[in-house]
Amino acid sequence: MSDLGIDLDYIMGRYNYWLFCILMMTGLYITVSRGNLIKKIVGLNIFQTAVFMLYISMGKVIGGTAPILTEVPETIYSNPLPHVLILTAIVVGIATTAVALALVVRIRESYGTIEEDEILELEHDMDFGSGAAQGDPVA
Amino acid sequence: MMSLIEANLPALQVVLPLVAAPLCALLGRGDRSWAFACLVTFVTFAVSVALFAETYAGTIISYRMGGWEIPLGIEYRVDRLNAFVLLIISGSAALVLPYARRIVAAEIPAERQPLFYTAFLLCITGLLGITITGDAFNIFVFLEISSLATYALVASGSWVNKRALTAAYNYLIMGTVGATFFVIGVGMLYMITGTLNLADLAVRIVEHGDSSTLRMGFVFILIGIGLKLAMFPLHLWLPNAYAYAPSAVTAFLAATATKAAVYVMLRFMFTVFGFDYEFQADTLRMVVLPLAVIAMFAASIVAIFQDNLKRMLAYSSIAQIGYILLGLTFLTETGLTASIVHLFNHAVTKAALFMVAGCFVLSAGTCSISKLGGIGRDMPWTTAAFVVGGLSLIGLPLTVGFISKWYLVLAALELGWWPVALMIMASSLLAIIYVWRVIEAAYLQPAPEGVVRKEAPLSMLIPTWIFIGLSIWFGINAMLTSTAAGRAASALIDSSHILWKE
DSSP, X not given: OGGGTOOHHHHHTTHHHHHHHHHHHHHHHHHHHOOBHHHHHHHHHHHHHHHHXXXXXXXXXXXXXXXXXXXXXXXXXXXXXXXXXXXXXXXXXXXHHHHHHHHHHHHHHHHSOOBHHHHHHHHHHHHHSTTOOTTOSOO | OHHHHHHTHHHHHHHHHHHHHHHHHHTOTTTHHHHHHHHHHHHHHHHHHHHHHHXXXXXXXXXXXXXOOTTTSOEEEEOHHHHHHHHHHHHHHHHHHHHHHHHHHHHSXXXXXXXXHHHHHHHHHHHHHHHHBOBHHHHHHHHHHHHXXXXXXXXXXXXXXXXXXXXXXXXXXXXXXXXXXXXXXXXXXXXXXXXXXXXXXXXXXXXXXXXXXXXXXXXXXXXXXHHXXXXXXXXXXXXXXXXXXXXXXHHHHHHHHHHHHHHHHHIIIIIITTTTOHHHHHHIIIIIHHHHHHHHHHHHHHHHTOOBHHHHHHHHHXXXXXHHHHHHHTOSHHHHHHHHHHXXXXXXXXXXXXXXXXXXXXXXXXXXXXXXXXXXXXXXXXXXXXXXXXXXXXXXXXXXXXXXXXXXXXXXXXXXXXXXXXXXXXXXXXXXXXXHHHHIIIIISOOOTTOOOOOOOHXXXXXXXXXXXXXXXXXXXXXXXXXXXXXXXXXXXHHHHHHHHO
16 A cells, blocks of 8 residues: 555554544534533543543553453563553543533523523523623622 | 651641541531531641641652552652642631631522532542642542532532523533543653653653654643633633632632642643753743733733623633743743742732622622622721732732732843733733722722621631731742742752753
């Protein structure tokens, strides 16, 4: 393939990193572009999952097995540290999602919608609507 | 017993509020949870003072968490810089919590208060953890502990105004994106070096030299932490979060949350990447410097047009963060000293000002500037505190604000960057306008008809005036803070110079 100027081995040999890039950009784009509060959280989760993939990829040692002690001394192990880090990051991600969903429930109860543009409209009415107290924290 | 406590001070600093937090939730209604939280923050503050005293002479405390050997296990490393930041965080907590009782009682239903104080203690835990730890991934974990607690605290403002919910939601989205960027950056550094210990990273990064992976890591960390510290233009979460959070929370966050993030930035830039890392120096001067200057002006101008006092102060915070970042970008010892001293000075000033806003909310039921007419006559002590705090924000002599600006201008002139020095002074003029708007309303406008406003209770006035007192004391007698900041700055520079010279 060298005559085309494309190094296929380079591309295919790092496919998990390409997937990381694609997933990360997809997640970030969903978070930024969607107006639905739940979809934003979905985007955030995809974004975080991409990072998990990055860490797992860098812990991989070619020919290495899962890092569980075996009897054979010459076993090659994958690097367990990134796995452990990502376990922590997964827990953090779940906690974040839980808080975010709890907030969305409360927003739905107070505003009656989870669409960002409708919420912004309601907030605009609160600020500049008929006789509304402008910028008043005590509603 | 004493020696055991002394040997484990760095761990106690974080573990104490962490263990106290769930206990606080179990204490039930009434003032018990508040009293308990207060007690915990006082002890935490005492620990910080002990750590500060121990490191002031220049010793570096290295504490092995769980007894694991250092590059492998998590290290808690206390030097002059983070002892100083620990002091700011735990000191603000110890002053804000006594203040909080009355205003929290007014803003949050009684059955929720134990949970509120629990979240408050968790937030303190996270911020102290960020500051004390010497492990890059551990910073992320504590960053998320403090952030999750902060989202809950901001959202608890929804008992007063439902907009706190959307403010907390937006903060959550941006904060999580920021934290995840930070993790990606740390991952890049781990790819190069195979270590997460900050001191070890610093050595190994130099060994491996510059590479595109290192540059990507730097950029991800810069943007991630930039989101957390509300670097312009990544500040969009901050105004609403500060405006709609309960008043006590705003006072605490304004004093500490962004400061802890600035500390992480300092630590990464000058300990890990090193003072002489060329790509970093270029990025700071070409990207961060203009953004900091724009923040100083844009945020101040927006602040002028705010009617909600808390929102106005929030925009002013963004401008002040601009000053802190500006000091960084000079890459000189004076510049760093200015940044570090402004960490303290801005924490003290802004906490006091947000506390005044809380007093207004309690007594007048509003902090809308147009409704605060004549409040200076009804609440003389509170308003006087605002005037002094406002002067410090502007940077008048005899206040701490002057000391920070003095060092900043000095650092700019040292480099011969007189346009920057002029801009620092010009943006201070903008602060005069927004502070004057409040003073004019408070003293020169007539009070609205039929409004009864009592002076704020002593439990709120005393902490506010302690902050104000500090901002004058360290404005007149700046030796202690500026020496501490100067020493921290020179320690940062020394460590990184040794590394990159080889």
